[in-house]
Amino acid sequence: MLLATIVILIVLLAVAVPVAAVLGLLGLSLSVLYSPMPLSLALGEIAWSASNNFLLVAIPFFVLLGEVMLRTGMAERMYNALVLWVPWLPGGLMHSNIAACAMFSATSGSSVATAATIGTVALKEVEKRGYSERLFLGTIAAGGTLGILIPPSINLIIYGVLTGTSVPQLYLAGFIPGLVLAGLFSLTVLIICLAKPSLGGTLQPSTWSERIAALPDLLPPFVIFLAVIGSIYMGWATATESAAFGVIAALAIALWRRNLSLRTLLEVFEGTMRTSAMILAIMLAAHFLNFVITAIGLTNQINSVITNLGLTPTQLLLAVVVFYLILGMFMETLSMMVATVPVIAPIMFAAGYDPVWSGIIIIILMELAMITPPVGINLFVVQGIRKHGTVNDVIIGAAPFVVTMLMMILILAIWPQIALWLPQLAAVR
Amino acid sequence: QDLPKTHFKVIGLNSPTPVSTVDELPFWRTTIPDASNGSITADITPQDLMGIDEAAGLRLLKLGVMDFAGLDISKMAGDDPRFEGCDLAGLTLTPDEARKACDAYRDVIDQQMQKNWNAKLLAFGGNNPQVFWCRDNISSLEDLRGKKVRVFNNSMRDFLSGVGATAVSMSFAEAVPALSNGVIDCAVTGTLSGNIGGLNEVASTLYAIPLGWSIVIQAVNLNTWNRLDPDVQQFMQDQFRAFEHKMWETVKLTTEEAVNCNTGKEPCTMGKLAQISIVTPGEQDEAARMKLLQDAIIPGWAQRCGAECAQEWNESVGKALGASAPAP
Amino acid sequence: MENVMRGVRRFTRWGYWFGGALTLLAVVVIAVDILMRKFLSVTIGGADQFAGYVMAISMAWAVGGALIDRAHIRIDSLYVLFPRKARLVLDVAAAVLFLAFFAMVAWRGYGVVQQSWQSGTRSQTALSIPVSVPQTIWLLGLLCSVIMGVLMLAYAVWRGLKGDIGAMQRTLSTRSAEEEVEEEIRDIEMRRGREEQG
Numbered sequence A: 001m002l003l004a005t006i007v008i009l010i011v012l013l014a015v016a017v018p019v020a021a022v023l024g025l026l027g028l029s030l031s032v033l034y035s036p037m038p039l040s041l042a043l044g045e046i047a048w049s050a051s052n053n054f055l056l057v058a059i060p061f062f063v064l065l066g067e068v069m070l071r072t073g074m075a076e077r078m079y080n081a082l083v084l085w086v087p088w089l090p091g092g093l094m095h096s097n098i099a100a101c102a103m104f105s106a107t108s109g110s111s112v113a114t115a116a117t118i119g120t121v122a123l124k125e126v127e128k129r130g131y132s133e134r135l136f137l138g139t140i141a142a143g144g145t146l147g148i149l150i151p152p153s154i155n156l157i158i159y160g161v162l163t164g165t166s167v168p169q170l171y172l173a174g175f176i177p178g179l180v181l182a183g184l185f186s187l188t189v190l191i192i193c194l195a196k197p198s199l200g201g202t203l204q205p206s207t208w209s210e211r212i213a214a215l216p217d218l219l220p221p222f223v224i225f226l227a228v229i230g231s232i233y234m235g236w237a238t239a240t241e242s243a244a245f246g247v248i249a250a251l252a253i254a255l256w257r258r259n260l261s262l263r264t265l266l267e268v269f270e271g272t273m274r275t276s277a278m279i280l281a282i283m284l285a286a287h288f289l290n291f292v293i294t295a296i297g298l299t300n301q302i303n304s305v306i307t308n309l310g311l312t313p314t315q316l317l318l319a320v321v322v323f324y325l326i327l328g329m330f331m332e333t334l335s336m337m338v339a340t341v342p343v344i345a346p347i348m349f350a351a352g353y354d355p356v357w358s359g360i361i362i363i364i365l366m367e368l369a370m371i372t373p374p375v376g377i378n379l380f381v382v383q384g385i386r387k388h389g390t391v392n393d394v395i396i397g398a399a400p401f402v403v404t405m406l407m408m409i410l411i412l413a414i415w416p417q418i419a420l421w422l423p424q425l426a427a428v429r
Numbered sequence B: 001q002d003l004p005k006t007h008f009k010v011i012g013l014n015s016p017t018p019v020s021t022v023d024e025l026p027f028w029r030t031t032i033p034d035a036s037n038g039s040i041t042a043d044i045t046p047q048d049l050m051g052i053d054e055a056a057g058l059r060l061l062k063l064g065v066m067d068f069a070g071l072d073i074s075k076m077a078g079d080d081p082r083f084e085g086c087d088l089a090g091l092t093l094t095p096d097e098a099r100k101a102c103d104a105y106r107d108v109i110d111q112q113m114q115k116n117w118n119a120k121l122l123a124f125g126g127n128n129p130q131v132f133w134c135r136d137n138i139s140s141l142e143d144l145r146g147k148k149v150r151v152f153n154n155s156m157r158d159f160l161s162g163v164g165a166t167a168v169s170m171s172f173a174e175a176v177p178a179l180s181n182g183v184i185d186c187a188v189t190g191t192l193s194g195n196i197g198g199l200n201e202v203a204s205t206l207y208a209i210p211l212g213w214s215i216v217i218q219a220v221n222l223n224t225w226n227r228l229d230p231d232v233q234q235f236m237q238d239q240f241r242a243f244e245h246k247m248w249e250t251v252k253l254t255t256e257e258a259v260n261c262n263t264g265k266e267p268c269t270m271g272k273l274a275q276i277s278i279v280t281p282g283e284q285d286e287a288a289r290m291k292l293l294q295d296a297i298i299p300g301w302a303q304r305c306g307a308e309c310a311q312e313w314n315e316s317v318g319k320a321l322g323a324s325a326p327a328p
Numbered sequence C: 001m002e003n004v005m006r007g008v009r010r011f012t013r014w015g016y017w018f019g020g021a022l023t024l025l026a027v028v029v030i031a032v033d034i035l036m037r038k039f040l041s042v043t044i045g046g047a048d049q050f051a052g053y054v055m056a057i058s059m060a061w062a063v064g065g066a067l068i069d070r071a072h073i074r075i076d077s078l079y080v081l082f083p084r085k086a087r088l089v090l091d092v093a094a095a096v097l098f099l100a101f102f103a104m105v106a107w108r109g110y111g112v113v114q115q116s117w118q119s120g121t122r123s124q125t126a127l128s129i130p131v132s133v134p135q136t137i138w139l140l141g142l143l144c145s146v147i148m149g150v151l152m153l154a155y156a157v158w159r160g161l162k163g164d165i166g167a168m169q170r171t172l173s174t175r176s177a178e179e180e181v182e183e184e185i186r187d188i189e190m191r192r193g194r195e196e197q198g
């Protein structure tokens, strides 16, 4: 059963069937092959309930937020301001890319939106200034993954929903690891550029007055961050609702700056719908697949295999990392989470791992999956914006950051307090 | 004699609830195979693990996606308001009363299920009382005035508007952090499921007026049922009768245990020890509850359910409890 | 046929606008609900359910557009290694399978809507609206999306049969492959231009 599942999955993926259809068809074929019951009859009910689940509403809202920031020029101004502030390190603009990704992550719930937005504004610079294109692309693909670690985060919401863990606690837990990981990304760039200075591009000096003058452009992301995150901890809104506040804040800023025409708004609508329909189609199909693999007992089978291994907690953690590293090569993160977290997370909890901490580890593994080939959504996004060459350049450029992320998991395993300190601080009232 | 070999596909109740872990899973995994000498076996999966929307369970049973199903019927009141008929907010105060109400209503529900849902009712059961978990101290119904309270069905909404509180709808997953951050002041959920779900860490007071029991049913797809050997039918019906009794005993048992857990006393095997002050409603609240029932909750439900339905209710649940629904 | 394809593109764009405007409306409704709840202790009642319906509806109306805009993620690591003709076969297969799955969703979705009509199902919120209303709009969106996808597929195959492989690829292939083709064509034209001059 497990083997058949993997074979069907790989064949459908390899011939480039759209991921949403792959998951749905895999569900249908497994149900035909292994279920005595007509599971496909449930497709309608599952499609409807997955499509109108309020907890997923954050997805289109965050996509909308990212589109507003991109198409009204807010993201570009933010990037240009950061370029003035972080040019002196070896690696120059690549550090700006990471900083911009981290900052944008604080307003965006999605890694795809982060990579797409920063990629769109940053890639204009690459030819101008003679960077190693590969590493430059890698910083965007990897930096973009911060979108789901630094709050707000769609994936943390989904993890919370799947495991019954508090999303606000998860948000607090993601904050410091997000900043640490951004720092490690920068460190990676620094080390590579020190080792091979030719990759670093030409530095462009900026003056202090330029830097001060650019500061107001950093304000809008900050306001949006406050609207989204502040509204949760001030007791105004739930984690899902807060996304709506972010959109309102972004629209208000755009209107105030007179950057929002009807034409722009319609473009925003088009971009939002194109992306959210793509993601939600995957979510819908993943829900159905999850239903089928649970119904035919595959989930239990995997579960008992893992339990019967009798692993120590450390071995278990290692196994989880390897599992997601391999699965993450082939699967899209949202569908992977929906399909695996209900199985994996309880095993980790039973081994004594904290649910909030486990959530952060799984999110970093999801980030990893976004930049590992052959299926890495951020690789595709960056390649999609670049519009020339092959995706292999992005894959090679992002490779060093895979190592960085694995380091980050090791660090979190040694010092879990990096993730747990803030949530514990907040829990003491 | 030996029963013919039979295997069933079952989708069960939400897995974190006692009625699932204590009653339903053991029923299908051990009781039935043992009692039938291994002739009858079943695969059961709790519905939440399959990612099924609670409101969709009955629809899936009708389609024949599973043979048997455990269903949280108050979530299906959108499909037919009768499904909340023996579980209206504040209608019954003890598990025995709730059982009496649902017993009286059995034929009505069974008829509806056979007529509209291609299914047959086999047993009623329940969860712990659905009570108010609050951030601040609540000592009477009056204290709820102006509070924002998370509820999950229409009759609870009627109850809240009757006491002047604001009904907020949100999923249980968001209720714990929302209560912690003050988005809401109270959340209505079971005394044990709230404890298991983490509300005990963010609430200070449990105001123990039962707004229902989250009544569950066990049902079978009619096509499956009619295909069964008469001996198997008889066997299953006997088993379900015992199962029903066990479910109600569990409601009583876990209701007592929930009090232990929430006040930091042993035995507490199913929940987490917590320190919450439990406020029992006083006499004044009892009068207020009766008035709310007569003026708001029963008429509100009768309005949703229609004249014929109200009539049926008066002859069954109403007669058993000494209440009456006005014709809408 | 060209006109049909133009019509399809225009229609899917309207689908985007419809879904986008609804999503923005849901944002506003949720934000207003938050503020009212915070400052007036009143709620609209069912704002979350409304937003959920909006998400289902807008997704259904946009999913076909996303197919036509080739926005659905396809794993092309292996795909790009295939020769051009084989890739076209895979493109057609991918589109057919995608449409087949969503046609199946729509078909089963019809059962959902029918059941809701039959039992007069109402939403379990203060709004208490008949669920069949949002479900019908959702189902119509799915249907239109599938129909638009089929028209696009028919157009692509038609162009392919007429020998216009480029147009077929521009309609169906993954973006990276298409751009490679464009580059090739540009190269060829540039070379041809040079040859003519020289």
Ligand code: NA
Residues within 6 Å of the ligand: A104, A105, A106, A107, A108, A109, A110, A146, A147, A148, A149, A150, A151, A152, A153
């Ligand atoms: Na983020």
Ligand code: NA
Residues within 6 Å of the ligand: A328, A329, A330, A331, A368, A369, A370, A371, A372, A373, A374, A375, A376, A377
């Ligand atoms: Na990957």
